[in-house]
Amino acid sequence: MTESSEISNQQEIIVNNSNSATTDIRELNEKIKHESAFVDLVTMEMDKVIVGQKYMVERMLIGLLSNGHILLEGVPGLAKTLAINTLSSIIQADFSRIQFTPDLLPADVIGTMIYNQKNEEFTVRKGPIFANFILADEINRAPAKVQSALLEAMQERQVTISDKTYKLPEPFLVLATQNPIEQEGTYPLPEAQVDRFMLKVVLGYPKKEEEIKIVRANISPDGMPKARKLLHPDDILKARKTVREVYMDEKIEKYIIDIVFATRNPKEYKLDKFAPLISYGGSPRASINLALAAKAYAFIKRRGYVIPEDVRAICHDVLRHRIGLTYEAEAENISSEDIITEILNTIEVP
Known part of the structure; x- marks a missing residue:
């Protein structure tokens, strides 16, 4: 997919999802390109x-x-x-x-x-x-x-x-x-x-x-x-x-929430094998920081909107210290990195 068609798709999403005001993604994209x-x-x-x-x-x-x-x-x-x-x-x-x-x-x-x-x-x-x-x-x-x-x-x-x-x-x-x-x-x-x-x-x-x-x-x-x-x-x-x-679509927001919730309730996301391995998952601060970091990542890539790849690129760094492991996980040599990778491979990408 070319960048122009990607921007066009993003613009259509904004118009369809916005309840109060319409954001011109092309205008925002040009602003971000200039200011970044x-x-x-x-x-x-x-x-x-x-x-x-x-x-x-x-x-x-x-x-x-x-x-x-x-x-x-x-x-x-x-x-x-x-x-x-x-x-x-x-x-x-x-x-x-x-x-x-x-x-x-x-x-x-x-x-x-x-x-x-x-x-x-x-x-x-x-x-x-x-x-x-x-x-x-x-x-x-x-x-x-x-x-x-x-x-x-x-x-x-x-x-x-x-x-x-x-x-x-x-x-x-x-x-x-x-x-x-x-x-x-x-x-x-x-x-x-x-x-x-x-x-x-x-x-x-x-x-x-x-x-x-x-x-x-x-x-x-x-x-x-x-x-x-x-x-x-x-x-x-x-x-x-x-x-x-930087614009973040509702689908991206839901994607972030699903990733963090999967660290708390893995069974709800068909990740039953991780339930006995996780003692605690990411807090709401994890969701906030993942969203903010994804926006910053899009900014340094000189884009005015967040795509799923931005979330995936920064996800390990945001979550690796926010997942508690049980003794069983340590015994099986399972790390938080392994859990995050499996979550990203399981959660549907928007």
């Missing part, structure tokens, strides 16, 4: 610095454009810090890195009151959370009270120091990392807190050809290339509003 042009420029600049992590960069942009946070799981040395630092530089935003350790305190993250002997009064010392881009490195190494302080800030977009509330800067993106191998001395994130991350992205090693490029860039006498400053934080806030304008 910066995505290609940002990606090109990121590619100058980051080799072999296109998937991670794309997911970072999806999280940024849909106002969600990202949990990254991968071994050290995969350019996670470099990626978010480079993105913040391109957008001319503030970047802060917090190394989570067992002795970290909530005040070390959000800030505290300091007594000034000269003025004989308390003054606020804001913590590293007051930045646009936060890298929460090895978040599972800090105790629960520190994790809670960060996750509350992520949810509320504000922190309370003493008895005063302070708004966090916008845009605000938290990229939290955890090492899948080292479990000793870690504090696993509770399910309710993991659910606050829009995406959980699992990173793998680069390919051999990509690693050759990485080595060459790091040993070059010219040093690592630098990314240009292209945008302003206000451009991201504007783009977020445009992302929400």
Whole structure:
């Protein structure tokens, strides 16, 4: 199917389904094409610095454009810090890195009151959370009270120091990392807190050809290339509003709901074999985040409407940390990835 015929079909759907107002999908598509042009420029600049992590960069942009946070799981040395630092530089935003350790305190993250002997009064010392881009490195190494302080800030977009509330800067993106191998001395994130991350992205090693490029860039006498400053934080806030304008048909909405409901009630979708393997499924937040992420994915693909492939492309990252597995699933070596894949293969695509 050509893009023009696809747009024509989408336009017909809108006219048939709209009860209150008719959306001109062609006009919207042109607007999205124009306003999403910066995505290609940002990606090109990121590619100058980051080799072999296109998937991670794309997911970072999806999280940024849909106002969600990202949990990254991968071994050290995969350019996670470099990626978010480079993105913040391109957008001319503030970047802060917090190394989570067992002795970290909530005040070390959000800030505290300091007594000034000269003025004989308390003054606020804001913590590293007051930045646009936060890298929460090895978040599972800090105790629960520190994790809670960060996750509350992520949810509320504000922190309370003493008895005063302070708004966090916008845009605000938290990229939290955890090492899948080292479990000793870690504090696993509770399910309710993991659910606050829009995406959980699992990173793998680069390919051999990509690693050759990485080595060459790091040993070059010219040093690592630098990314240009292209945008302003206000451009991201504007783009977020445009992302929400991306059209989503009722059939796509129902498709999303069916996918999430299948994680809760697999028997209703002829997935009886998964019933004893799932301890809990995705919450309404999963449905919301899947819809928002699908819109952001359509936006970075420079389309003004969501298609089923957008939902399927982002589904694993939205749901993999929202499905609880029973001991039986672990005994059978069944992962949430396997369950999501089977759900996508079973649910009828609109």
